Amino acid sequence: MSGRLPLLLVGAGAMGRTxxxxxxxxxxxxxxxVVDLDVDAARRAAADLGRPDLPVGADLLEVAGRTGAAGVVDVTVPAAHHVVTQTALRAGLPVLGEKPVAATLPQALSLAATADVTGRLFMVSQSRRWLPEVDALRAAVGRLGALGTATVHFAKAPHFGGFREEMAHPLLVDMAIHALDCARFVLDAEPVTVWCTSGNPPWSWYAGDAEATVVVGTDRGARLVYTGSWCAPGAETSWNGAWRVSGEHGTALWDGDAAPVLALGDAEPEVVDVVDGPREVRGALAAFCDALRTGARPWGEVHANVLSLATVEAAVASAATGQRVDVDELLARAHATAVADERHDDVRAALAGWSSVRAALAG
Ligand SMILES: NC(=O)c1ccc[n+]([C@@H]2O[C@H](COP(=O)([O-])OP(=O)(O)OC[C@H]3O[C@@H](n4cnc5c(N)ncnc54)[C@H](O)[C@@H]3O)[C@@H](O)[C@H]2O)c1
Known part of the structure; x- marks a missing residue:
């Protein structure tokens, strides 16, 4: 036996192949x-991997039983995340799932409560968090003292085709969640209020809003300002955006690609050490396996991840009304919907027992 953790891949689409x-x-x-509703897609993914004999099927529990899988990697479409993850957790299988945690905030809370009830790990992979440069940026920010304003500027002009060009808020929902999740980690700060304005420029090839500016007030007093566009040809930023974090003692900069730079007071700016390690989904996978072995709570554990989706939902709500959104009020509304919609009695009872969503998420 290899001693490696036997995992089932659910979802054999573009990201499933990664x-x-x-x-x-x-x-x-x-x-x-490999499991996919489209069994031919699962078969093709196995064949392309050079493993045509890999067991495949459409039913997660059936293939898990047949293969002795000890966990699931869920790379299905967001609309399927809730059903796939809840099914796996209830069968005793820990889950490593692609972002977003679920399609809606109430579904995300349902999955946090399901993890509580089953005692199984559900970790959300936000792949950009698992760049060693992001760890280095957090270390640099840790030397700034009190924080003032952090800005992230994202500008790209990709032509994806497909679902992103049909979504109401492609930039906020599909892309900004990466930066908003990384910012929670880098700033060591949680969202309290969110204001957003969004729009779509006349030359946009997206149906929904391809541009947005989000202002997040945090529990550290620091403000995060995220400005992004998916319709900004010329002089594009990196996929991670360009970061600038200002604090009491200086400023940390990151272009989203190279090592971050720290400028303290009048000192010469210094390039921050980056400790090499597994990157993006490989980093998430390593953290998941490590957490199952040691019991550590990884970044992206469902309770800890919910606030990243909450920031996005708050931004979408604010863009619609022009009003600043109080994150605790948004969480309370999502909690009421989660209790009302939950179909498993034990999960509904667990949700109903939460006196405060923020406290339940803090674990
Ligand atoms: N981290 C990143 O940078 C990144 C990049 C791209 C996509 N993603 C995420 O990865 C996920 C998948 O995206 P994609 O682009 O591969 O989508 P996709 O549409 O290419 O593939 C999704 C696959 O899931 C299958 N599926 C749907 N419902 C299912 C179910 N109930 N059971 C089993 N299979 C099911 C579909 O048949 C399809 O083959 C999404 O959550 C997306 O947000 C993340």
Whole structure:
């Protein structure tokens, strides 16, 4: 036996193939089967990996039983995240799921409560958090003292085709969540209020709003200002955006690609050390396997991840009304919907027992 964790891949689409390759190359995990509603897609993914004999199927529990899988990597479409993850957790299988945690905030709370009831780990992979440069930026920000304003400027002009060009808020929902999640980690701060304005420039090839500015007030007093566009040809930023964090003792800069730079007072700016490690989904996979072995709570554990989705939902709500959104009020409304919609009695009872969503998420 290899001693590697046998994992089932659920969802064999574009991103599923990235995960299949990461699982194949992992020393800690082993791909034992592929599940997709479209079984031919699962079969093609296995064949393209050079493993045409890999068990495949459309039913997660059936393939898990057949293969002895000890966990699930969920790379299905966001609308399926709730059903796939809840099914796996209730069968005793820990889950590593692609972002977003779920399609809606009430569904995300349902999954946090399901993890509580089942005692199984559900970790959300926000792949950009698992860049070693992001750890280095957090270390640099840790030397700034009290924080003032952090800005992230994102400007790209990709032509994806497909669902992103049909969404009402492609930039906020599909892309900004990466920066908003990283910012919680980098600033070590949680969102309290969110204001957003969004729009779509006349030359946009997106149906929904491809531009947005989000202002997040945090529990550290620091403000995060995220400005992004998916319709900004010329002089594009990196995929991670350009970061500037100002604090009491100086400023940390990151272009989203190279090592961050720290400028303290009048001192010469210094390039921050980046400790090499597994990147993006490989980093998430390593953290997941490590957490299952040690019991550590990884970044992206469902309770901890919910506030990243909440920031996005708050931004979308604010863009619609022009009003600043109080995150605790948004969470309270989502909690009421989660209790009303929950179909499992034990999960509904767990949700109903939360006196405060913020406290329940803090674990
Ligand atoms: N981290 C990143 O940078 C990044 C990049 C792209 C996509 N993603 C995320 O990855 C996920 C998948 O995106 P994608 O682009 O691969 O989508 P996709 O549409 O290419 O593939 C999704 C697959 O899931 C399958 N599926 C849907 N419902 C299912 C169910 N109930 N059970 C089993 N299979 C089911 C579909 O048949 C399809 O093959 C999304 O959550 C997306 O947000 C993340």
């Amino acid at each position: 995960w299949a390759a990461a699982l194949e190359g992992s020393a800690a995990a082993e791909l034992v089967g």
